[in-house]
Structures are given as C-alpha cells and as structure tokens.
Amino acid sequence: MPVPLDSASNRPKVLIPEKVSPDGLQLLQASLDVHERKGLSPEQLLEIIPEYEALIVRSETKVTAAVLEAAKKLKVVARAGVGVDNVDVAAATKRGIIVVNSPSGNINAAAEHTVALMMAVARNIGDGCASLKAGKWERGRLVGVELKSKTLGIIGLGKVGLTVARLASGFDMTFIAYDPYANPSLAAAASVALVPTLEDLLPQCDFLTIHTPLIASTKGMIGTKELATMKPTARVLNVARGGTYDETALLTALELGTIAGAGIDVFTSEPPEPDSSATKLIQHPKVVATPHLGASTVEAQENVSIDVCEQVISILAGQLPRSAVNAPLILPEEYRTLRPFVELVEKMGSVYTQLYATGAKGHAPGKNFRTTFDLTYEGALAELNTTKPLFAALVKGLLGPILGPEGINVNLVNAEIIAKERGILVNEQRSRENVDEKGYSSFITLKARLSRSASAAREQPPLSPMEEKGQRVAMASRTKRDERETGLGDQVIQGYVSANTPYISRLGRFSTNFIPHGNLLICRNFDRAGKIGYVGNKLGEANVNIKFMAVAPVDESLIGEDVRAGKESENGGVHEGANEALMILGVNKLVDSDVVAGLIGDEGVLDASVVTL
Ligand SMILES: NC(=O)c1ccc[n+]([C@@H]2O[C@H](COP(=O)([O-])OP(=O)(O)OC[C@H]3O[C@@H](n4cnc5c(N)ncnc54)[C@H](O)[C@@H]3O)[C@@H](O)[C@H]2O)c1
Numbered sequence: 175m176p177v178p179l180d181s182a183s184n185r186p187k188v189l190i191p192e193k194v195s196p197d198g199l200q201l202l203q204a205s206l207d208v209h210e211r212k213g214l215s216p217e218q219l220l221e222i223i224p225e226y227e228a229l230i231v232r233s234e235t236k237v238t239a240a241v242l243e244a245a246k247k248l249k250v251v252a253r254a255g256v257g258v259d260n261v262d263v264a265a266a267t268k269r270g271i272i273v274v275n276s277p278s279g280n281i282n283a284a285a286e287h288t289v290a291l292m293m294a295v296a297r298n299i300g301d302g303c304a305s306l307k308a309g310k311w312e313r314g315r316l317v318g319v320e321l322k323s324k325t326l327g328i329i330g331l332g333k334v335g336l337t338v339a340r341l342a343s344g345f346d347m348t349f350i351a352y353d354p355y356a357n358p359s360l361a362a363a364a365s366v367a368l369v370p371t372l373e374d375l376l377p378q379c380d381f382l383t384i385h386t387p388l389i390a391s392t393k394g395m396i397g398t399k400e401l402a403t404m405k406p407t408a409r410v411l412n413v414a415r416g417g418t419y420d421e422t423a424l425l426t427a428l429e430l431g432t433i434a435g436a437g438i439d440v441f442t443s444e445p446p447e448p449d450s451s452a453t454k455l456i457q458h459p460k461v462v463a464t465p466h467l468g469a470s471t472v473e474a475q476e477n478v479s480i481d482v483c484e485q486v487i488s489i490l491a492g493q494l495p496r497s498a499v500n501a502p503l504i505l506p507e508e509y510r511t512l513r514p515f516v517e518l519v520e521k522m523g524s525v526y527t528q529l530y531a532t533g534a535k536g537h538a539p540g541k542n543f544r545t546t547f548d549l550t551y552e553g554a555l556a557e558l559n560t561t562k563p564l565f566a567a568l569v570k571g572l573l574g575p576i577l578g579p580e581g582i583n584v585n586l587v588n589a590e591i592i593a594k595e596r597g598i599l600v601n602e603q604r605s606r607e608n609v610d611e612k613g614y615s616s617f618i619t620l621k622a623r624l625s626r627s628a629s630a631a632r633e634q635p636p637l638s639p640m641e642e643k644g645q646r647v648a649m650a651s652r653t654k655r656d657e658r659e660t661g662l663g664d665q666v667i668q669g670y671v672s673a674n675t676p677y678i679s680r681l682g683r684f685s686t687n688f689i690p691h692g693n694l695l696i697c698r699n700f701d702r703a704g705k706i707g708y709v710g711n712k713l714g715e716a717n718v719n720i721k722f723m724a725v726a727p728v729d730e731s732l733i734g735e736d737v738r739a740g741k742e743s744e745n746g747g748v749h750e751g752a753n754e755a756l757m758i759l760g761v762n763k764l765v766d767s768d769v770v771a772g773l774i775g776d777e778g779v780l781d782a783s784v785v786t787l
C-alpha cells in the first residue's frame with residue numbers, strides 16, 4: 175500500500191541529543207520528525223546518524239569528522255548557542271553540511287553570569303555558603319572587597335564583553351579592554367578604554383574577564399608569565415571557554431596567593447577529568463565554579479532554540495539560514511532573485527558535461543588539457559551583491575552527471591573546496607550591457623575554453639614553419655591542433671529566465687529556445703528536409719514518445735567565414751558547417767544507446783547525445 179506523502183515516515187528526521195528548549199522544537203514538529211535522544215554515547219551517535227537530515231546540539235555533543243562522514247543524509251548541524259568548537263566545521267564544509275549557530279540568543283545570559291561570578295568572587299559567596307552549610311559561622315575569614323572604584327579588564331570586547339561592561343556600569347568601575355579587532359566607537363559608547371597590548375592591560379586589573387573564542391591566539395593566553403604581572407589582589411573570571419587560562423598556572427597562582435580568587439564557568443575538559451587541574455580549581459576555596467551555566471537561563475534557551483530551529487526548517491526547505499558559520503551571507507531578496515538562475519546555471523553545467531565533455535564526443539579533454547569556464551552574467555543579474563549560489567550551481571551541474579545521485583552533495587558551503595580539489599577553473603564576469611532589446615532582463619553565458627595545462631604547454635611539439643608565420647596564425651593552428659587531439663573545442667551555452675522558468679537559448683554555434691528539463695535527445699544533423707521525420711520514425715519504432723521538439727539552426731552571427739562557406743573542418747569530417755542544425759527532442763524516457771547509434775549515418779544525424787536533466 176502506498177505511504178501517504180505527509181506521513182511521519184516521509185518527513186526529514188532531526189536528531190536532538192541534548193537538552194534543547196521545547197519552544198523551538200515545537201516549530202519543528204509541524205514538518206519534521208523530531209527525535210530527542212539524550213545521553214547517546216559517541217558510538218551510538220555514529221550508529222544512528224545516517225538516518226538524519228538535521229542535528230541540533232549544544233556544547234556537549236562532539237560532532238567529529240567521523241560523525242559527519244557517517245551522516246550520509248545530513249544537511250545541517252545547528253548549534254543551539256554560540257561556540258562551535260565541538261563541531262568539526264572544516265569536515266562539515268567539505269561535505270557540504272551547513273553549520274548554523276545562534277550568535278546573539280545567549281549574550282545577555284553569559285554577561286549576567288559573568289557579573290554574578292564577579293560579585294560572588296568579590297564577596298566569597300561560594301566559600302561562605304559552603305562554610306555555613308557545613309555548620310560553621312566564619313564572618314572574620316570571609317571579608318570581601320567592593321567593586322566600586324575598581325578596574326575591570328576585559329579581553330575580547332565582542333558581544334558578551336561589551337554587554338558585561340554595560341551591565342557593570344552601575345558599579346562605578348573603570349573599564350579597560352584588550353581586543354585588537356574591537357570597534358572603537360562601541361567601546362567608547364560603553365565607556366571602555368581600549369589598550370594596545372595585553373601587557374598594558376594585566377597590571378591594571380582588579381578583576382579580569384575573558385570573552386574571546388578559544389582559537390590559536392587565545393589558547394593559554396593567560397599563563398604563568400601573564401598571571402605574574404597581575405596584582406596579588408586581582409580576581410579572574412572565565413565565562414568564555416576553558417583553555418584561555420592555563421588551568422595549572424592559575425591553580426598555582428591561587429595556591430601561592432599571587433592571585434586572590436577566580437570565578438570559572440568553563441573548563442578545558444567538560445566535565446573535568448578527576449585529579450586534573452580543573453577539578454582542583456573547582457575544589458579550591460578561592461574559586462567560585464559553575465558547570466558551564468553561562469547560557470543556562472530559561473530566556474536564553476528559548477532564544478537559541480527558536481533561532482536554530484527556524485534555521486533548520488529553512489535549510490531543509492531549500493532556503494538559506496540567517497547565521498551560517500560556513501556559508502556566505504546572502505540577503506533573502508537577493509536569494510529570491512537568484513533562485514531561478516541557480517536552476518538555469520546548474521542545468522547549463524550539466525548540459526555541458528553530458529553534451530560536450532562526456533556526450534557524443536565521448537571523452538573528457540584528458541590530462542594534458544584543462545577547461546576554463548567563463549561564466550558571464552549580463553543585465554540586471556550583474557547588479558547583485560553576490561553570485562556565489564551561481565558559482566556553486568555551476569560546479570554542481572558540471573559534476574552531477576559524473577558523480578551520479580550518490581555523489582558528493584555540492585552546494586554553497588563546499589563548492590569552492592570541491593572546485594579546487596577537482597581543478598575546475600571558473601572566471602565569473604559581470605556585464606552591465608543593456609539587454610532590453612533581448613526581451614528579458616538578464617542572461618547568462620557559459621563559455622568553456624580549452625587550453626593546454628601549464629606542464630603540457632611546456633612539452634608540446636614546436637610549431638611547424640607554417641605555424642611560425644605569424645602569432646595569430648600560430649594561435650589558431652594550436653587551437654585547431656588541440657581540438658583535433660581532444661575532440662573538443664571552446665563551447666558556449668547561453669540561457670535566460672522568463673517567468674521564473676529557465677531557458678537555454680544557445681548551444682555551441684546553434685541558436686535555440688527550450689526548457690532544459692527531463693530526458694533530452696540532442697541530435698546534430700545536416701539542415702535538410704526529412705531529418706525530423708527520419709528521427710521521429712526511428713524513435714517511434716523504439717517506443718520512445720516525443721514530448722516536445724526544438725530545432726536549432728546555426729546562428730549566422732556566430733560563425734566564421736570558412737564555416738559560412740561550408741568548408742570541411744580540419745579534423746576531416748564534414749563537421750560544424752553552416753548547413754547543420756541541432757534537433758532537441760524532449761522524450762518520455764532515456765533513449766537506449768543502440769537506438770541512438772541507429773540514428774547516426776548518412777540518412778540521419780551526424781551525432782546524438784542523451785542528456786538527462
Ligand atoms: N559560558 C557560556 O555559557 C557562554 C555563553 C555564551 C558565549 N560564550 C562564549 O563567550 C565567548 C565570546 O562570545 P561573543 O558572543 O562575545 O563572541 P564575539 O565574537 O562577539 O566576541 C569575541 C571577541 O573576541 C575578540 N578576539 C578574538 N581574538 C582575540 C585575541 N587574540 N585577543 C583579544 N581579543 C580577541 C574578537 O575581536 C571579538 O571582539 C565565545 O567563546 C563564546 O563561545 C560562553
């Protein structure tokens with residue numbers, strides 16, 4: 175019995191292995207199969223991930239290269255929070271998996287938690303609470319300090335760092351910050367004085383807080399040497415990432431009394447290993463520690479959950495996310511304009527591969543040659559800020575027929591990497607030429623240029639004396655010789671979009687107009703009477719139904735004098751003359767190769783290619 179289309183089993187599946195607020199998950203329920211599976215081991219995650227189209231995590235799940243490799247259907251990893259250090263973003267990018275986060279949903283929560291830890295450390299709240307619960311009454315030992323008139327040093331004046339300064343402004347503190355990339359106007363507006371180096375910052379701080387990501391330049395940024403330059407009365411805070419402070423160095427400084435206290439929310443390993451410096455820090459009486467609670471407020475969890483769930487829905491519906499970590503930012507209105515052209519360019523790339531690189535000519539150019547693709551956008555399209563989706567569509571289209579349906583998922587995320595890996599050279603060009611007279615606002619031209627690869631060019635045989643006659647003649651001879659060797663030459667495919675439908679208007683030197691869709695049979699034949707009937711009969715005998723047909727004569731404006739005169743081409747065949755045409759047939763099924771072979775001959779066509787789009 176057929177499964178109804180809207181049945182749960184047909185919906186894309188989303189895996190949520192951590193605690194994510196139900197506010198966002200409710201949004202997913204309408205169109206997706208939501209599986210909450212808390213407490214999965216890494217092995218269990220590897221085992222079940224192949225079923226899922228989307229994965230939503232917080233900071234606990236390690237989304238490793240192995241998980242991404244196993245995740246054959248995965249389109250998106252959504253981080254319900256800011257930091258993506260638990261996601262192998264490079265591996266996701268390579269596989270075309272979009273990684274999104276929620277860059278602002280928990281800023282306030284993290285900043286408030288920083289202020290909470292600062293006050294708790296200043297007034298010995300943790301130690302006082304533990305002592306009281308243990309039945310003691312130690313007022314004399316637990317005297318604290320005030321924030322008033324103290325200096326707060328901030329490393330990393332981004333979203334959280336700035337919010338900390340704004341929240342703490344009521345305490346009558348002085349704010350200084352070290353952040354080489356900070357926005358000076360935002361710093362000034364928050365009354366924060368930027369200092370040029372870390373060395374300038376540290377000796378001045380009564381409290382120090384870090385709000386950077388954990389990256390090469392921030393790993394171990396505050397170690398023994400740096401702590402030694404600080405006041406012994408200074409207290410340090412970390413609500414950013416474990417590893418920005420050297421935990422062993424901090425523990426030693428607290429034990430020696432060269433640092434007065436610490437408020438720590440994040441650790442190098444979470445939860446910390448037994449007997450590690452992190453565990454000893456947590457147990458230290460001068461430390462107030464929390465188990466990575468910076469973002470753990472009802473409000474922040476609602477914000478990040480709704481934010482990433484909306485993005486997951488968009489991505490699975492083929493739209494772009496708001497905050498992708500590994501994809502270009504494209505404005506929604508630009509993306510709407512680009513979408514039909516994305517389809518067109520992908521089809522143009524696929525037609526190129528099927529018709530010219532692997533089609534009737536039967537082979538790719540080979541290792542001595544390389545093809546450079548010039549993708550030219552003319553008219554209104556040339557005004558857009560980005561054409562990255564068109565570049566990605568071309569790479570996808572060119573590779574689709576070679577890689578097949580199980581091949582790599584080429585998209586906006588990984589197109590550049592894949593093009594580089596496979597040596598696909600694309601020059602994107604914009605032309606603001608007025609295309610009004612053409613009746614449509616934009617059109618796209620794909621020109622594939624064949625040239626010798628750099629190493630092959632060095633090795634190619636010297637030109638003949640005739641070829642040496644003049645540079646232009648020599649160039650033309652080289653081109654002809656390369657075409658002879660490869661069976662390929664420069665090729666041009668042109669298309670446009672009308673009423674959101676893509677059309678192809680030029681194939682090589684033939685001018686045409688057809689919708690690139692479904693199974694096509696593209697025949698090149700002499701432009702003589704009877705050819706259409708001949709092909710129609712042969713296809714009829716093979717039970718192939720013709721759904722539409724477009725005839726493509728040679729565009730006289732595109733051909734050279736020799737061709738116009740109907741001369742034979744240099745490779746010996748009566749090829750590519752002015753007396754040829756293309757017959758583009760939309761057919762109901764894939765035409766068998768023996769039927770295609772049966773069409774070719776004196777009576778029929780010169781060559782024919784099956785193209786599936
Ligand atoms: N504990 C939690 O639960 C929690 C919650 C939210 C955010 N965070 C973490 O807090 C950190 C900050 O988040 P954010 O949203 O403010 O990020 P952000 O990107 O807005 O700000 C980071 C700032 O660090 C600065 N920076 C980068 N490298 C630096 C360097 N070498 N020296 C000095 N400054 C440098 C950047 O210029 C930027 O201004 C992140 O690591 C995030 O994961 C933790």
Ligand SMILES: O=C(O)[C@H](O)COP(=O)(O)O
Pocket residue numbers: 232233234254255256257258280466467468469470
């Ligand atoms: O990067 C973040 O957003 C915070 O560290 C919060 O992490 P969490 O979602 O695991 O609480």
